[in-house]
Amino acid sequence: MNHISALELAHWLNDSQRKTPVLLDVREPWEFDTCHIPGSRLIPMSSIPSMQEDLDPEQAIVCICHHGARSMQVAAFLERAGFNDVTNLTGGVHGWAMQVDEHMPTY
Numbered sequence: 001m002n003h004i005s006a007l008e009l010a011h012w013l014n015d016s017q018r019k020t021p022v023l024l025d026v027r028e029p030w031e032f033d034t035c036h037i038p039g040s041r042l043i044p045m046s047s048i049p050s051m052q053e054d055l056d057p058e059q060a061i062v063c064i065c066h067h068g069a070r071s072m073q074v075a076a077f078l079e080r081a082g083f084n085d086v087t088n089l090t091g092g093v094h095g096w097a098m099q100v101d102e103h104m105p106t107y
Helices: 006-013 029-032 046-056 069-080 090-100
Strands: 001-003 020-027 059-064 086-089
Touching: 001 006, 001 069, 006 090, 046 069, 059 069, 069 086
Parallel strands: 001 086, 020 059, 059 086
Antiparallel strands: none
């Protein structure tokens, strides 16, 4: 599994030479409603097993949660399921708020 910091992800998303990854937010809907990285797709952690067929196993996926623990579990699950390019956002959306978007609400 790959790991990426909020700053590294911000650089990736701003790099027109790189294909944009799926930003897979695995938090609960209320958390997503509070704050999320623009362009993120919400699939709560508990729904990943039943929703994984909606994801392309060949596409780059960055798993996101509040601080990085749940997303790391989901990233490991996806790798075991055959997904080839899975990355965990270390620090989660909280890290994004601290390092990239100071105006993002935190909780």
